[in-house]
Amino acid sequence: MIDLLTSIFVITLRAGTSLTYATVGEIYTERSGILNLGLEGMMLMGAVTSFATSYYTHNLALSLLAAILVGAILAATHAFLTVTMRANQVVSGLSITLFGSGLASFLGERLGPASNNYNLVGMTGSRFSPIVIPGLSQIPVLGAMFEQDILTYALYLLVPLAWFYLYKTRNGLNLRAVGESPQTADAMGIDVVKTRYLYTILGGMLVSLGGAHLSLAYAPGWAENITGGRGWIVIALVIFAMWDPARAPLGAILFGGINAIQFRLQAGGTDIPASYLNMAPYLATILVLIATTWWENLSHRVGAPAALGLAYMREEK
Amino acid sequence: MKRKFWMFFSLLTVIAMLLSACGGSKATEAPTAAPSKAEPMKIAFIYIGPPGDLGWTYEHDRARKIVEQKFGDQIAVKYIESVPEGPDAARVIRQYAQQGYKMIFTTSFGYMDPTIEVAQEFPDVYFEHCSGYKTAPNVSTYFGRMYQPRYLAGIVAGNMTKNNNIGYVAAFPIPEVIRGINAFTLGARSVNPDVKVHVVWTNTWYDPVKEREAAVALLDAGADIIAQHQDTTEPQKAAQERGMLSIGYDSDMGKFVGDSVLTSPIWNWAAYYEQTIQNALDGTWKSHQYWGGLKDNVVQLAEFSPKVPQDVRDQVEAAKQKIVSGDWDVFCGPINAQDGSVLVPEGQCMSDGDLLGMKVFVEGVEGTIPQN
Numbered sequence: 001m002i003d004l005l006t007s008i009f010v011i012t013l014r015a016g017t018s019l020t021y022a023t024v025g026e027i028y029t030e031r032s033g034i035l036n037l038g039l040e041g042m043m044l045m046g047a048v049t050s051f052a053t054s055y056y057t058h059n060l061a062l063s064l065l066a067a068i069l070v071g072a073i074l075a076a077t078h079a080f081l082t083v084t085m086r087a088n089q090v091v092s093g094l095s096i097t098l099f100g101s102g103l104a105s106f107l108g109e110r111l112g113p114a115s116n117n118y119n120l121v122g123m124t125g126s127r128f129s130p131i132v133i134p135g136l137s138q139i140p141v142l143g144a145m146f147e148q149d150i151l152t153y154a155l156y157l158l159v160p161l162a163w164f165y166l167y168k169t170r171n172g173l174n175l176r177a178v179g180e181s182p183q184t185a186d187a188m189g190i191d192v193v194k195t196r197y198l199y200t201i202l203g204g205m206l207v208s209l210g211g212a213h214l215s216l217a218y219a220p221g222w223a224e225n226i227t228g229g230r231g232w233i234v235i236a237l238v239i240f241a242m243w244d245p246a247r248a249p250l251g252a253i254l255f256g257g258i259n260a261i262q263f264r265l266q267a268g269g270t271d272i273p274a275s276y277l278n279m280a281p282y283l284a285t286i287l288v289l290i291a292t293t294w295w296e297n298l299s300h301r302v303g304a305p306a307a308l309g310l311a312y313m314r315e316e317k
Numbered sequence: 318m319k320r321k322f323w324m325f326f327s328l329l330t331v332i333a334m335l336l337s338a339c340g341g342s343k344a345t346e347a348p349t350a351a352p353s354k355a356e357p358m359k360i361a362f363i364y365i366g367p368p369g370d371l372g373w374t375y376e377h378d379r380a381r382k383i384v385e386q387k388f389g390d391q392i393a394v395k396y397i398e399s400v401p402e403g404p405d406a407a408r409v410i411r412q413y414a415q416q417g418y419k420m421i422f423t424t425s426f427g428y429m430d431p432t433i434e435v436a437q438e439f440p441d442v443y444f445e446h447c448s449g450y451k452t453a454p455n456v457s458t459y460f461g462r463m464y465q466p467r468y469l470a471g472i473v474a475g476n477m478t479k480n481n482n483i484g485y486v487a488a489f490p491i492p493e494v495i496r497g498i499n500a501f502t503l504g505a506r507s508v509n510p511d512v513k514v515h516v517v518w519t520n521t522w523y524d525p526v527k528e529r530e531a532a533v534a535l536l537d538a539g540a541d542i543i544a545q546h547q548d549t550t551e552p553q554k555a556a557q558e559r560g561m562l563s564i565g566y567d568s569d570m571g572k573f574v575g576d577s578v579l580t581s582p583i584w585n586w587a588a589y590y591e592q593t594i595q596n597a598l599d600g601t602w603k604s605h606q607y608w609g610g611l612k613d614n615v616v617q618l619a620e621f622s623p624k625v626p627q628d629v630r631d632q633v634e635a636a637k638q639k640i641v642s643g644d645w646d647v648f649c650g651p652i653n654a655q656d657g658s659v660l661v662p663e664g665q666c667m668s669d670g671d672l673l674g675m676k677v678f679v680e681g682v683e684g685t686i687p688q689n
Binding site for chain 1 (some may be wrong): 366367368369370371399484515516517518519523524525526527529530531533534535537538540549550551554573683684
């Protein structure tokens with residue numbers, strides 16, 4: 001039983017890693033008042049570019065850098081359209097998703113070696129393998145935390161850091177102020193445009209890293225539509241986490257883990273039809289949405305940025 | 318004024334991005350031979366996925382290259398990849414029919430209704446639909462008895478398993494997949510009656526991450542061989558990373574993954590394509606329903622991994638001869654259903670109709686078929 005729980009926990013953490021990166025990234029973006037629905041496209045682009053880099057260079061640091069760069073470029077495009085051009089954030093985000101997923105498929109068919117018809121599918125590159133930490137990994141159940149790859153270990157640092165930065169530093173306060181009331185923040189002397197650019201791009205980098213984790217560690221290799229809708233789940237996860245980076249891993253583990261659990265239940269011979277289990281993550285999304293809305297009305301403690309999705313225009317009053 | 322310009326500009330950028338994203342599927346011109354005196358017959362292939370999936374579409378594309386080579390300048394072939402099932406498919410198929418294509422192969426189950434729909438508008442075009450059941454005077458169907466090589470693969474797995482637990486990553490609970498699981502189980506138990514085949518449904522044909530997760534769950538549950546009915550190599554890769562063995566599907570997956578893939582039941586569409594294209598060229602093409610087996614060579618067992626010992630190869634060869642000779646088939650009794658009741662009594666064989674509508678597991682399968 002303990003072994004089963006441990007193995008479920010190992011795979012759950014692994015499955016939740018890409019979701020956690022993307023959720024923390026999107027929390028930062030939304031905290032600045034920018035809604036970025038381009039996650040799915042950005043994760044796919046991160047996955048394809050990082051895998052292509054790892055295939056050709058076998059340098060994992062370079063692969064991550066490629067993903068970060070691509071995420072930054074796509075997020076900067078979104079920031080340019082929504083902050084500078086004040087375009088509708090939903091439309092711009094959706095077009096980033098469409099553009100990103102189309103381009104990722106295209107690149108997947110063009111960046112490969114000539115011997116494989118220029119296709120990246122089916123190729124193998126360098127990957128992040130799990131590193132088992134002796135001693136710590138022997139702890140029952142919790143030992144699962146110490147059988148992970150470097151990207152997951154990095155999260156153990158990143159998540160507390162992201163929380164600390166957001167709530168305990170002046171920069172974090174400024175960021176929250178811009179998302180809450182850009183007019184007030186502007187009056188306080190905070191550069192709204194700069195802040196929004198900065199955190200949209202930072203968020204995009206993390207989202208793209210989430211995609212890179214899929215193609216470099218979780219399911220090494222490139223396959224078309226490797227994200228399978230995980231970008232959309234993240235948008236719900238941000239609400240689930242109530243815009244608090246410290247809660248991001250909880251939701252990511254829950255959502256990432258449901259698949260791992262449902263396949264294990266099936267393999268163990270339960271009679272629950274697979275379709276119900278496959279439905280579960282989406283059902284949970286709805287429940288979470290209802291619960292968070294309800295909770296928001298109850299206590300006003302939820303961190304939904306008041307200016308989320310609204311363009312800021314200084315000169316027009 | 319300046320603001321208006323900027324708004325217009327950003328709108329334009331968004332539209333441009335949307336448009337560029339829409340150009341997802343693309344037609345690729347296949348190399349065609351030099352024109353000859355006689356006008357070559359134009360043939361089109363509609364693919365559900367990219368030829369680089371190393372599975373289903375990869376095999377259709379391999380066959381396309383073979384017939385192109387064989388018929389040379391008698392035919393001119395084009396293919397289009399990643400065409401989604403649904404209304405889009407009808408548009409794509411119609412486009413080829415309008416451009417004077419004489420023969421159109423639609424290679425996925427979901428193209429069935431669009432194929433029939435377009436075929437009614439173009440009575441002079443030969444349509445060939447893979448894996449469906451609807452025909453028309455100018456629409457044929459073709460498919461293969463994949464259960465036969467799956468039975469042979471089961472013999473390999475039944476011999477090679479050490480703990481008698483085999484995992485099977487399955488796509489959808491439809492007769493085609495159930496038939497494959499049953500045949501595989503019958504093959505495995507014909508040499509090792511203690512084998513249990515554990516089934517996990519993914520409810521997807523193509524989702525690399527999910528298929529891997531399903532395989533890992535089966536490995537964690539104790540399976541030491543992973544078989545699959547999916548369109549990617551992920552279950553095979555997952556087994557290899559754990560140091561376990563696997564059985565591939567669709568294409569010779571051992572070539573892409575390694576020796577841990579013992580063998581793969583594979584498609585060899587060229588065997589059928591050559592024959593039907595020849596008929597079309599000769600003008601003897603008639604609407605038909607083709608369901609070829611091992612003896613027609615349209616389904617095969619891929620080459621064995623070096624890990625498969627000679628006596629196992631001999632057992633497979635003997636069973637293959639039995640099937641090819643036509644005296645016996647996989648679903649000939651006595652066969653028990655999962656609950657122990659008699660499914661096929663001794664001395665009887667399942668009819669093609671029963672095979673095509675198979676809805677129950679045989680004895681030895683662990684898992685349930687979700688009921689609708």
